[in-house]
Amino acid sequence: MSTVDTTTSPSGPSRSNLGARTGIATVCLSGTLEDKLAAAAAAGFDGVEIFENDLIASPWPPRQVRQRCTDLGLSVDLYQPFREFDAVSPDVFTANLRRAEHKFDVMEQLGSDTLLVCSSVSQDAAHDDDLIAEQLHTLACRAAERGIRIAYEALAWGRHVNTYDHSWEIVRRADHPALGLCLDSFHVLSRASDPAGIGDIPGDKLFFLQLADAPRLDMDVLQWSRHHRLFPGQGAFDLSAFVGRAFAAGYTGPLSLEVFNDVFRQSDPGRAAVDAMRSLLFLQEQVEVGHPAVPQDRARVTELPPAPDLTGHAFTELAVDDASGKQVANALAGLGFTHTGQHRSKPVQLWQQGSARVLLNTTEPSASNESGAAVSALAVDSADPTRSARRAEALLAPVLPRTRGADEASLAAVAAPDGTSVFFCRTDDDAGWPADFLSTGRSPEAGVGLTRTDHVALTQPFDHFDEATLFYRSVLGLHPENPTEFAAPFGLVRSRAVTDPAREVRIALSVALLRRGEEWAPGVSAPQHIAFATDDIIAGARAMRARGAPLLEISGNYYDDLDARLTLDPELLAAMRECSVLYDHDEHGEFLHCYTEVLGSRIFFEVVQRIGGYTGYGTTNAPVRMAAHRRLRVARSTGAPLNER
Amino acid sequence: MSTVDTTTSPSGPSRSNLGARTGIATVCLSGTLEDKLAAAAAAGFDGVEIFENDLIASPWPPRQVRQRCTDLGLSVDLYQPFREFDAVSPDVFTANLRRAEHKFDVMEQLGSDTLLVCSSVSQDAAHDDDLIAEQLHTLACRAAERGIRIAYEALAWGRHVNTYDHSWEIVRRADHPALGLCLDSFHVLSRASDPAGIGDIPGDKLFFLQLADAPRLDMDVLQWSRHHRLFPGQGAFDLSAFVGRAFAAGYTGPLSLEVFNDVFRQSDPGRAAVDAMRSLLFLQEQVEVGHPAVPQDRARVTELPPAPDLTGHAFTELAVDDASGKQVANALAGLGFTHTGQHRSKPVQLWQQGSARVLLNTTEPSASNESGAAVSALAVDSADPTRSARRAEALLAPVLPRTRGADEASLAAVAAPDGTSVFFCRTDDDAGWPADFLSTGRSPEAGVGLTRTDHVALTQPFDHFDEATLFYRSVLGLHPENPTEFAAPFGLVRSRAVTDPAREVRIALSVALLRRGEEWAPGVSAPQHIAFATDDIIAGARAMRARGAPLLEISGNYYDDLDARLTLDPELLAAMRECSVLYDHDEHGEFLHCYTEVLGSRIFFEVVQRIGGYTGYGTTNAPVRMAAHRRLRVARSTGAPLNER
Incomplete structure (x- = not known):
């Protein structure tokens, strides 16, 4: 299309120049699990979050997925989501523990050590912090026996628990080393919660950070989240402040994207994964520039030259x-x-x-x-x-x-x-x-x-x-x-x-x-x-x-x-x-x-x-x-x- | 695609078998005004609502649009919308009357005798029923001198006036024969207003009925209206009860569709217009079956044989x-x-x-x-x-x-x-x-x-x-x-x-x-x-x-x-x-x-x-x-x- 030859020379992305590990949830990308893993690896991601439905539809048993990830140089950083676990009656709780044990089996085979547990959205969810903390404590005990950690996440439309400070209060009460928080920028920023409070959470309780941007829309938050999330830098959220707070608090896990977007869901996953990786490179630059207090080794993007005028x-x-x-x-x-x-x-x-x-x-x-x-x-x-x-x-x-x-x-x-x-x-x-x-x-x-x-x-x-x-x-x-x-x-x-x-x-x-x-x-x-x-x-x-x-x-x-x-x-x-x-x-x-x-x-x-x-x-x-x-x-x-x- | 020859023989739609006149707003259809009028006529509509932006973008002056409509057998039943007229300060009111006179000129040339005036959505709109009634009364006086009627419509997201009963209260206070109501089924049914109250409005004050169906969505009503309206029978609203009430109250105007829909906006207008006409034929059957009290000549669809088992x-x-x-x-x-x-x-x-x-x-x-x-x-x-x-x-x-x-x-x-x-x-x-x-x-x-x-x-x-x-x-x-x-x-x-x-x-x-x-x-x-x-x-x-x-x-x-x-x-x-x-x-x-x-x-x-x-x-x-x-x-x-x- 130009005076120059347009044959592109894809530059092999290098992973070494990033301060934080990068990850992407398979739900961000179109295709089968096989397509998604190939795309994530080609774009240079360090790891993936495996979205359960992608695994269920895959012909590959978990061990084979693990092998494929290893071959591609990807770690399996998170298995997600585990829904409607807590705030339930004793008999449902028993069934849920059984369900969790089955998923721990899958995770063991996948080589994934962190399970995302979402706050309940059920009409029947008990409004009882102590009950929730107790049930999560029990789950964490079971998980710990398997070498697995539980990352508890407040969905913005959670029935009882829907803010990150409330989820932290639950985790604090539950008080188990295998139980921590997953903070999703969408859930925090869509509710206009002040991310400053993230600084009050001990870094070792921040198990996982999920990143998504979004345009400002006046609509039901669940629909907003399911259809209109964007990669960082494409929407209206201040992701750099969010990540800066988490880094300052001592978060040492990956920066992982979880973006539900109608267009990306049907686009070429190879292209979308590169777009996603670009968003993380740019975000890290913004964190570095905007948050000099963040420890140097967390946000440094040594090889990104500043944009000339x-x-x-x-x-x-x-x-x-x-x-x-x-x-x-x-x-x-x-x-x-x-x-x-x-x-x-x-x-x-x-x-x-x-x-x-x-x-x-x-x-x-x-x-x-x-x-x-x-x-x-x-x-x-x-x-x-x-x-x-x-x-x-x-x-x-x-x-x-x-x-x-x-x-x-x-x-x-x-x-x-x-x-x-x-x-x-x-x-x-x-x-x-x-x-x-x-x-x-x-x-x-x-x-x-x-x-x-x-x-x-x-x-x-x-x-x-x-x-x-x-x-x-x-x-x-x-x-x-x-x-x-x-x-x-x-x-x-x-x-x-x-x-x-x-x-x-x-x-x-x-x-x-x-x-x-x-x-x-x-x-x-x-x-x-x-x-x-x-x-x-x-x-x-x-x-x-x-x-x-x-x-x-x-x-x-x-x-x-x-x-x-x-x-x-x-x-x-x-x-x-x-x-x-x-x-x-x-x-x-x-x-x-x-x-x-x-x-x-x-x-x-x-x-x-x-x-x-x-x-x-x-x-x-x-x-x-x-x-x-x-x-x-x-x-x-x-x-x-x-x-x- | 079949054992039979698939050459279609489009049956020329006849207009005589309908109880009520049928209309469609040009905004329902894709294309230029020229495309839209041709499509509406080919589908057998009796009339159109001319959406102002369609006219503004058309190379045809209003007189030529009128001639084209006459040639196509279409009446121009409504000119719309006129926005932000009332609930304003005196100097803005003067400018608004000037604007209205300009639009009356256009309507005269178009051969349209009814102007749709929407309730104000401005942050500055006065919350003053008497002021609104007085300003609409003045407008109606000016309109009457030109042989024009004002149909006042409560938008569901109107700043002060946003229910049909409130708009009726305003019209009742204004008390001018050239001022009546436009009832839009979306604005009434999206707010879950009870359409029973329509029966309390004198039939001669019901100047215009706009029909739109919609799926039940939990979202901002403005966005819902602008993107997701459907033709009657495609969504979740009970249009037949709505129309039945209006007929029973003595409404004698057309059944006119006003459907903002992202898909229809870009689809073949010829196809969409046939879909639209089908929706009105079916709706009239439902009104006839479901509302036997409605005067026979309003809802009769004599040539629609009942569906066999x-x-x-x-x-x-x-x-x-x-x-x-x-x-x-x-x-x-x-x-x-x-x-x-x-x-x-x-x-x-x-x-x-x-x-x-x-x-x-x-x-x-x-x-x-x-x-x-x-x-x-x-x-x-x-x-x-x-x-x-x-x-x-x-x-x-x-x-x-x-x-x-x-x-x-x-x-x-x-x-x-x-x-x-x-x-x-x-x-x-x-x-x-x-x-x-x-x-x-x-x-x-x-x-x-x-x-x-x-x-x-x-x-x-x-x-x-x-x-x-x-x-x-x-x-x-x-x-x-x-x-x-x-x-x-x-x-x-x-x-x-x-x-x-x-x-x-x-x-x-x-x-x-x-x-x-x-x-x-x-x-x-x-x-x-x-x-x-x-x-x-x-x-x-x-x-x-x-x-x-x-x-x-x-x-x-x-x-x-x-x-x-x-x-x-x-x-x-x-x-x-x-x-x-x-x-x-x-x-x-x-x-x-x-x-x-x-x-x-x-x-x-x-x-x-x-x-x-x-x-x-x-x-x-x-x-x-x-x-x-x-x-x-x-x-x-x-x-x-x-x-x-």
């Missing part, structure tokens, strides 16, 4: 074929860009206006880019491209090998989750990438006043939206904004931007809330676009129109509604209507923007003017744009005339 | 190619079936055991059935096949034309939402379908004791799960059971069965909770199977194994877990383990079942023994079965040896 979009590369290439070149000319350079050795054109730069890379039509034109690479200017690349590699980004001519600049690049190449550049370096382009003799004119690339917007593959957020956050050091959701003509769309603190680099990610089936409106689901900034969009739009830019016409109804809702300057409103410029505002400022038609089947351009401190992307207008694009597509595919406005 | 599965037809046909035939022989008949004119075999019957229809490999073997038809025995077919047609089921020989039985058939043909038969009729088969000379032996078809299980296309429930419920008169959800190895699965009251016909529908991408585990997502009943599964399984049936081996871990959890008769447990028979129980009884391997790429068989009044389908064991099927697939595709158990 980014100073802007160096260029965006489009892969085009002959037909779409001409269409895109014409559109760029209409937008005031000049074809200033030609690559020394490749069929790549450089188009420029101000500091906005677009590369057109003509590829064979039969290449991976079927749609005629697509974003193949994002290039960001980094204060230290080499360090950016080292960091990306340390964070398991697939490194892209580069083929280059003898005199050409070496650009380090990795593949983003959607396959886009990400280049780390220094445009101001004399030996940098611009030197690879021979001048066409045309210098960039003033154009229509576009100054720079404002953002690049990429529809993500359905399975990889949250992965992409974490990728850009961890690898590039960008900050994720709050996700938004809107109703587009063809279904709900989730959107989330990542930016650097100075907002020099902005990447807007989006994804359909449900994977689109493409059954009745094919091709509408994965648009990509590049937005360029201007200081005067009205003048710019008039100039672009005069140059024949294929600007997208916006419905008059849109302006009637603006007029009804807002009291805009009538002259501005008239000009916006004339120029098909759309409007948005937030508490910081205003946003005016216009679009081109779709070029090829998925690419278009946007021109934006930010007034004041507006931080958004005009997402509220996206449905209007989508409907207008759809209208053109239908009209052109059916040959029907466009209706008059 | 069903007495069982007549046969299930599999489309096979040469290779999969042999595989399936061998499996049926292993299961104790006999090839008893051969179709007079088609390459169709009849296999029988007890009253379980399977047809194998050999089709060209290049036919629609790519997967080698698939369920092409379900046939049910009906007390009156002709009436069943007439009902299906009246409920907009696509009628399948039949090609038959001169002496062959005429079987009425329609297409189910997943494309399966549904035949209405009388197996005991001398001139019925069995007469089309020439005897092979082999009479069915005792076989292995399979007595009948217990159920047919069909994975539904992602977009059509709820449509399928309503199809079987309305067309066949089956009762939907509560949906269940389970974690399968490749993602979450939702499952819902439909049965007749005597449980002679059982169809188990399932769907992935997220559309599967098929990216890493292709082909695992759409299995289908036929389950046969027996009174002694252990003896049956032993006999099947002796005959070489390809029974699916179940993991020993499964039995170890059964042993830990339950105190089963050790002899039974040992026999189950030996025979790979799985176990489930509910409050009514027990369930023992076993499976075959997958034949072709998606078909398999199940044998079940129901003990006592067990009503389920062993769904809890589905993940174990799926993992076992996956294991075989991987082993066979890689040529790797199966691991020993």
Whole structure:
């Protein structure tokens, strides 16, 4: 998808550079137990939590699972869950002890020494701390005889015990060396419990830490937990504070992920496991940076170079074929860009206006880019491209090998989750990438006043939206904004931007809330676009129109509604209507923007003017744009005339 | 997909046979406004509610939308929504009146005389009934001057006004003839409000009825409303009581659907609109049957023949190619079936055991059935096949034309939402379908004791799960059971069965909770199977194994877990383990079942023994079965040896 060869060279993850052991619950991943273990090992995890249902469905007896884990270099750190053990009547308790003994047999064969016991959710659970403590004490005695430990966990929806401090109170009363706590970040942070109290728990009573992030949602906590957990760094929870507290208290066990997520449950487990491991690498960096009091050997991630500052979009590369290439070149000319350079050795054109730069890379039509034109690479200017690349590699980004001519600049690049190449550049370096382009003799004119690339917007593959957020956050050091959701003509769309603190680099990610089936409106689901900034969009739009830019016409109804809702300057409103410029505002400022038609089947351009401190992307207008694009597509595919406005 | 020609003949829906006018909000459907209007008209709706955002994004000015609706035979019954009008300060009120006048202009051009005004959800909304009534009175005065009516609706999450009785109190105080109520069934029933109070509202104050069903969910009501509404008959609400109350109170407006649903928002609007219209036809029948006090002209659905009793599965037809046909035939022989008949004119075999019957229809490999073997038809025995077919047609089921020989039985058939043909038969009729088969000379032996078809299980296309429930419920008169959800190895699965009251016909529908991408585990997502009943599964399984049936081996871990959890008769447990028979129980009884391997790429068989009044389908064991099927697939595709158990 890029000027470079995209064969990825998966860097074998090393385990030695981590302060804490890493683990993942098999329930995080899709597939059979066999699939999951292979994926966890390939991503470099030290251990796994075996989710009971995965074992039950596996053809491998526990001893064989143990052998397979040993072969893969994985320890079995936890067997889970054991439900509805305590707060029961004596006869049920007897049956539960029998059940536990059976599970101890399984654990012995598995080579796992810790059993997760969840607090009861039964309607019948006795509200009796002493009874619960006594029953857990008995269980711990039985477990100890088998060399097994019991990690007791308060579920956030537990009937009687549902906070970590209550579970600690139970464990304290039960007072048995084989009984300790499992703290799950979701159960603690979903209830907005203060993790400070973790510091009061003796470290040797913290048997296990399960980590999950999540978006803030106002819904039943059980459903929230079962469907919407995320890997650390993808959601809204402060995992680094949580882990920092546990480390400070003396926790010495693994950092283990337990993430129930509808999308991950059906995604390629190999990909998901790498995403998961990346989340732990990044989390440990955050713990190290944010919690210097934590003992050095617990959080040290020695080989993760800090993210260098980014100073802007160096260029965006489009892969085009002959037909779409001409269409895109014409559109760029209409937008005031000049074809200033030609690559020394490749069929790549450089188009420029101000500091906005677009590369057109003509590829064979039969290449991976079927749609005629697509974003193949994002290039960001980094204060230290080499360090950016080292960091990306340390964070398991697939490194892209580069083929280059003898005199050409070496650009380090990795593949983003959607396959886009990400280049780390220094445009101001004399030996940098611009030197690879021979001048066409045309210098960039003033154009229509576009100054720079404002953002690049990429529809993500359905399975990889949250992965992409974490990728850009961890690898590039960008900050994720709050996700938004809107109703587009063809279904709900989730959107989330990542930016650097100075907002020099902005990447807007989006994804359909449900994977689109493409059954009745094919091709509408994965648009990509590049937005360029201007200081005067009205003048710019008039100039672009005069140059024949294929600007997208916006419905008059849109302006009637603006007029009804807002009291805009009538002259501005008239000009916006004339120029098909759309409007948005937030508490910081205003946003005016216009679009081109779709070029090829998925690419278009946007021109934006930010007034004041507006931080958004005009997402509220996206449905209007989508409907207008759809209208053109239908009209052109059916040959029907466009209706008059 | 069947022995009959499957070219559908869409029956042109007639509008004359309905007691009440029918409507649909454009927000129910996917696409642009242009797409939505075409779909609503094609499905036979009388009118539409125009959702404002759809109009804003449309290139058509309101007058052109009106003309298009006129051309399509649609009235514009409502313009909606107008938000945050009332409970505001005087200056905001002035701006809101200006906004309303702009919208009145739009409505005049649209030819719509009713505006939906929602109760305020703003944090700043005044908790002052008199102020709200006064402001709505002013709005109604302005509206009346334009010949427009205001329909005020209490949103379930309204800040101050959030129940229908409160909205009625406001309207009563405001006391203006151009001000009335819009009652939305979701807002009323989601809050478990008693709809009995609707009877106390004068009929002429009921300006508009919006209908939506929904599953019972324990979540934020706003999110529930925005994502999970369903068409009537697909969820858990008693819409017929709601509508019956409104009719009894004297409501004379349309029955109009307003359904926000994540799946419908991205599905083919033509299909969704037919589903929607079917829901209203069925609802009116329920109102008629359940509320005889309702004036006859309001609820009469004169052309909907009652659903005849069903007495069982007549046969299930599999489309096979040469290779999969042999595989399936061998499996049926292993299961104790006999090839008893051969179709007079088609390459169709009849296999029988007890009253379980399977047809194998050999089709060209290049036919629609790519997967080698698939369920092409379900046939049910009906007390009156002709009436069943007439009902299906009246409920907009696509009628399948039949090609038959001169002496062959005429079987009425329609297409189910997943494309399966549904035949209405009388197996005991001398001139019925069995007469089309020439005897092979082999009479069915005792076989292995399979007595009948217990159920047919069909994975539904992602977009059509709820449509399928309503199809079987309305067309066949089956009762939907509560949906269940389970974690399968490749993602979450939702499952819902439909049965007749005597449980002679059982169809188990399932769907992935997220559309599967098929990216890493292709082909695992759409299995289908036929389950046969027996009174002694252990003896049956032993006999099947002796005959070489390809029974699916179940993991020993499964039995170890059964042993830990339950105190089963050790002899039974040992026999189950030996025979790979799985176990489930509910409050009514027990369930023992076993499976075959997958034949072709998606078909398999199940044998079940129901003990006592067990009503389920062993769904809890589905993940174990799926993992076992996956294991075989991987082993066979890689040529790797199966691991020993």
